[in-house]
Amino acid sequence: FIGISSSILPRKFYFRIPLTTGWITRIDPSLSSAREKFAGAIYCPTDGSGDARMFTRNLAEYCATQLGVTFLYDTEIRDLETSGDRITAALTNKGRIAGNEFVVCLGVFAPRFARKLGVSLPIYPIKGYSVTMPIGDKHQAPTVGGVDEDNLVAYARFGNRMRVTATAEFAGFSKTHKPQDFTHMLRATRELFPQGADFGQPDYWAGLRPMTPDGLPIFGRGKRFANAVMNLGHGHMGWTMSAGSARIVADMVKRTEPAFNPEGMLVKAV
Numbered sequence: 001f002i003g004i005s006s007s008i009l010p011r012k013f014y015f016r017i018p019l020t021t022g023w024i025t026r027i028d029p030s031l032s033s034a035r036e037k038f039a040g041a042i043y044c045p046t047d048g049s050g051d052a053r054m055f056t057r058n059l060a061e062y063c064a065t066q067l068g069v070t071f072l073y074d075t076e077i078r079d080l081e082t083s084g085d086r087i088t089a090a091l092t093n094k095g096r097i098a099g100n101e102f103v104v105c106l107g108v109f110a111p112r113f114a115r116k117l118g119v120s121l122p123i124y125p126i127k128g129y130s131v132t133m134p135i136g137d138k139h140q141a142p143t144v145g146g147v148d149e150d151n152l153v154a155y156a157r158f159g160n161r162m163r164v165t166a167t168a169e170f171a172g173f174s175k176t177h178k179p180q181d182f183t184h185m186l187r188a189t190r191e192l193f194p195q196g197a198d199f200g201q202p203d204y205w206a207g208l209r210p211m212t213p214d215g216l217p218i219f220g221r222g223k224r225f226a227n228a229v230m231n232l233g234h235g236h237m238g239w240t241m242s243a244g245s246a247r248i249v250a251d252m253v254k255r256t257e258p259a260f261n262p263e264g265m266l267v268k269a270v
């Protein structure tokens with residue numbers, strides 16, 4: 001995963017600068033060999049990028065060691081135990097886990113569970129691919145993350161690795177991949193950064209984006225159970241929206257006034 005967009009920042013920090021071709025290579029000299037191909041670019045100085053996996057693992061470690069959170073890995077929720085208008089426990093392959101409040105955040109698998117909660121969710125898996133390659137001393141890797149809008153390829157540098165993501169496919173729930181799936185994105189990357197990374201050592205990956213028709217996430221409570229809150233459908237921007245979404249959900253669980261207004265993103269109970 002690559003982007004963390006400035007859209008999470010207050011509007012006063014959110015600005016974009018159109019660049020002529022000369023300025024593109026001043027901002028990122030690694031694009032020099034492709035400069036003739038550019039019509040222009042849009043630069044957003046407040047945008048950033050990062051390694052979502054590293055972020056998530058370190059956040060989990062912090063929560064476990066500093067905040068007393070218990071994470072149960074390799075634990076599959078198979079059903080929900082209910083009583084009246086409340087969910088009382090998640091029934092897993094490792095036993096019953098009781099709780100007072102439940103947050104539904106099962107990515108592309110959420111619709112099956114949500115039906116039990118009286119919610120019909122318009123979430124569909126959209127498959128995407130990423131490839132990560134090592135960067136050595138001799139490489140001229142990107143210094144600023146970006147998107148090639150013609151080819152819909154996004155790229156970023158993570159220390160001594162370069163990651164590229166692309167493609168949106170309707171492929172059901174399959175996460176399989178083969179080298180040919182990456183041909184287009186690697187060709188586009190080589191055109192931008194011929195010496196950008198070690199293209200001979202690709203680390204391939206594919207995942208499923210939980211997409212909604214309008215691209216907005218879904219929050220709120222279902223109709224049947226009072227103690228379940230949705231945090232779903234973040235599509236291609238789940239990491240970017242994760243902190244803001246967590247804030248909305250935390251406020252909903254506490255039943256306090258939301259710090260961010262979730263209007264237009266509330267679940268439609270059926």
Ligand SMILES: Cc1cc2nc3c(=O)[nH]c(=O)nc-3n(C[C@H](O)[C@H](O)[C@H](O)COP(=O)(O)OP(=O)(O)OC[C@H]3O[C@@H](n4cnc5c(N)ncnc54)[C@H](O)[C@@H]3O)c2cc1C
Pocket residue numbers: 001002003004075076077078105106107108109127128129130165166206207208209210231232233234235236237238239240241
């Ligand atoms: C190629 C690609 C590139 C992307 N690039 C970016 C990017 O640059 N920036 C960005 O912000 N986002 C990006 N995304 C999107 C981001 O990955 C998603 O929006 C985000 O992961 C959604 O988070 P989630 O927690 O809702 O779902 P997931 O990350 O899918 O997590 C859901 C979890 O629920 C678990 N689960 C499901 N069913 C059960 C069950 N019955 N019992 C127990 N556990 C269960 C799953 O195993 C999974 O761990 C990208 C996605 C892809 C595929």
